Amino acid sequence: MTERISDAEHAVMEVLWDEAPLTAADVHQRIDPARGWSDRTVKTMLSRLLGKGVLAYEEEGRRYLYRPAVAxxxxxxxxxxxxxxxxxxxxxxxxxxxxxxxxxxxxxxxxxxxxxxxxxxx
Amino acid sequence: MTERISDAEHAVMEVLWDEAPLTAADVHQRIDPARGWSDRTVKTMLSRLLGKGVLAYEEEGRRYLYRPAVAxxxxxxxxxxxxxxxxxxxxxxxxxxxxxxxxxxxxxxxxxxxxxxxxxxx
DNA sequence: TCCTTACGATTACAGATGTAGTCGTGGATC
DNA sequence: GATCCACGACTACATCTGTAATCGTAAGGA
Incomplete structure (x- = not known):
């Protein structure tokens, strides 16, 4: 039903399945440093995952708090x-x-x- | 070790794992019609798989006979x-x-x- | 109030993938 | 021998992925 999650996106999902809600910065911090991802990359993943409907967010001031929308x-x-x-x-x-x-x-x-x-x- | 095989390519590999060697036309014929692939598409897959080193071929006149190069x-x-x-x-x-x-x-x-x-x- | 900063949104761009179309050519056909 | 056909090689092109950089702006500090 849900759209396909790519490998890189999956890494972000794992972080949020482990702990949520989190800000983009939180997620970036929790991504395995071995990936060497910039915070921009993490943000791109978050946007795409929102687009795919597998993440949801609530606004906290000017930031978003992300959480999984699929189990x-x-x-x-x-x-x-x-x-x-x-x-x-x-x-x-x-x-x-x-x-x-x-x-x-x-x-x-x-x-x-x-x-x-x-x-x-x- | 070997390069990654995509979903579409995998369909071609399955045909050849089932029966080999085969010509491009043979493979095309054996691909599930539900995919609605043209013979060109099959040929593209065969080329890419050769490039990835997971298929091998022998020449039979002007045609190739393809066979899997990985188990x-x-x-x-x-x-x-x-x-x-x-x-x-x-x-x-x-x-x-x-x-x-x-x-x-x-x-x-x-x-x-x-x-x-x-x-x-x- | 002005400046910096930190956000999300938008844009970038190369490589992979799905799905073909075109080209040059060796054989088959008449 | 002239045609045409079928083959692999090469080219095409939209979308998805990986990996960012840039833009407009609101909030916070000087």
Whole structure:
């Protein structure tokens, strides 16, 4: 439903999903410095995200306080489904199988997932 | 390692992962008609994929016979890892947990994954 | 009151992407 | 041999992305 969020925009969303509302400066401060983004870049992202309707804001004096307008859970679901549809014929088991085979899950991981699945069956 | 494959390009790769080598016309014929792509579009994709080094070709007279230069498995791994890294902190368990919570796992899926994990432990 | 500053809005610009169209040419056809 | 056709190569062009810079202005300080 919602418009597509690009990689760079996603970084901004993560900050706001973690903490909101925030000003543009706050967001800039919380962006991983490794990205080396200028504050202008962050502002551009914020504008685009507003345009895409995935962020909302309220005015605080002359500034905006930004907050997510879509739940992270929903975004994660949509993206996960896209991947599963595109690469695994829409089936989740092959995805897990693939990850398991390629990523050498530790015994602890396996135990954790098993416990999780067991809990589900009850 | 390999360059990024776009969505549209991916459609072409899928055709060639399914059957290769193929001529441009063959690929065009096998692309889902729902995309409504002209043969030119397919040719553009083929060129770009060659440029990205994920396709190879051999000449057959005046035409090219295209074939994948990267394994689908590797592509799938890379893409899956990207998603898991971006959205689940690189851990698979939260991904499974997410899918489970969203009721995307049927009882059959759960049984299947359990069997899969059990096999892994041996 | 004037100046600086900090905001959001608007504009910039190169590279990627989606979706073709045009060009030059080697083979096939008559 | 003259035509035409089909191929890959090259060009086109709007939109999206990444990454800013600039503009107009309100608020705050001197």
């Amino acid at each position: 992270r859970e929903d975004y994660v679901s949509t993206e996960s489904r896209r991947l599963v549809d595109r690469l695994f014929g829409g089936r989740i088991t092959p995805l897990v199988a693939h990850l398991a085979e390629r990523d050498e899950l530790t015994d602890a991981d396996i135990a954790e997932i098993e416990a999780l699945l067991k809990a589900l069956k009850s | 689908r498995e590797d592509y799938v791994s890379t893409e899956s890892r990207r998603l898991v890294d971006r959205l689940f902190g690189g851990r698979i368990t939260p991904l499974v947990a997410h899918l489970a919570e969203r009721d995307e796992l049927t009882d059959a899926d759960i049984a299947e994954i359990e069997a899969l994990l059990k096999a892994l432990k041996s």
